[in-house]
Amino acid sequence: MSASADGGRSPDPIAAPTVHVPILNVANILTVTRLALVPVFLLSLFTAPESTGWRLIATLVFAVASVTDHIDGTLARKFGLVTDFGKVIDPIADKALTGSALIGLSILGELPWWVTITIAGREVLITLLRFWVIRYGVIAASYGGKLKTIVQIFAIGLFLAPLPAGFDPLNWTVMGVALVLTVGTGVDYVVRALRLRAQG
Numbered sequence: 001m002s003a004s005a006d007g008g009r010s011p012d013p014i015a016a017p018t019v020h021v022p023i024l025n026v027a028n029i030l031t032v033t034r035l036a037l038v039p040v041f042l043l044s045l046f047t048a049p050e051s052t053g054w055r056l057i058a059t060l061v062f063a064v065a066s067v068t069d070h071i072d073g074t075l076a077r078k079f080g081l082v083t084d085f086g087k088v089i090d091p092i093a094d095k096a097l098t099g100s101a102l103i104g105l106s107i108l109g110e111l112p113w114w115v116t117i118t119i120a121g122r123e124v125l126i127t128l129l130r131f132w133v134i135r136y137g138v139i140a141a142s143y144g145g146k147l148k149t150i151v152q153i154f155a156i157g158l159f160l161a162p163l164p165a166g167f168d169p170l171n172w173t174v175m176g177v178a179l180v181l182t183v184g185t186g187v188d189y190v191v192r193a194l195r196l197r198a199q200g
Contacts, residue, residue, distance in 0.1 A: 030072035148181035
């Protein structure tokens with residue numbers, strides 16, 4: 001790199017310019033929309049729990065909100081729309097959606113509280129671990145963690161949908177897989193967090 005006349009360094013011609021990503025972009029809008037759909041979902045779920053129509057609406061709102069979780073991440077990575085705001089609000093929106101659905105189903109007596117506590121407790125634990133090791137690095141999401149999220153959403157969707165009693169074995173099988181993945185990936189995250197902390 002050549003020196004300038006005043007003794008300083010001339011700009012590097014091949015250095016990539018700093019790109020400012022606006023907070024108001026399509027990825028963040030989708031994330032905020034998902035968060036905004038949480039009260040709409042809860043209203044649909046509790047307006048008339050025994051009504052097939054309202055349960056279908058609640059299931060549809062949950063499904064639409066869940067799909068935005070995949071779309072916003074894909075858009076953010078593909079078009080360089082990743083922001084600090086998105087990094088913070090995205091997991092909050094995810095936990096708010098799944099947490100409200102689980103708690104809502106437990107309040108209605110359709111899902112045992114121990115299931116809700118197991119899944120919600122895992123998420124709280126992992127969030128605390130992230131803060132505990134953040135100064136040492138960030139633990140990337142694993143394939144198991146991503147699969148866990150997909151299975152959880154599918155399982156919750158089955159419990160939300162007004163399906164006949166004949167679907168109960170399927171509902172519990174999928175929820176059982178979700179629980180196994182929830183606990184298994186939680187243990188894996190704890191181990192990786194401890195290793196990262198020890199290395200740091």
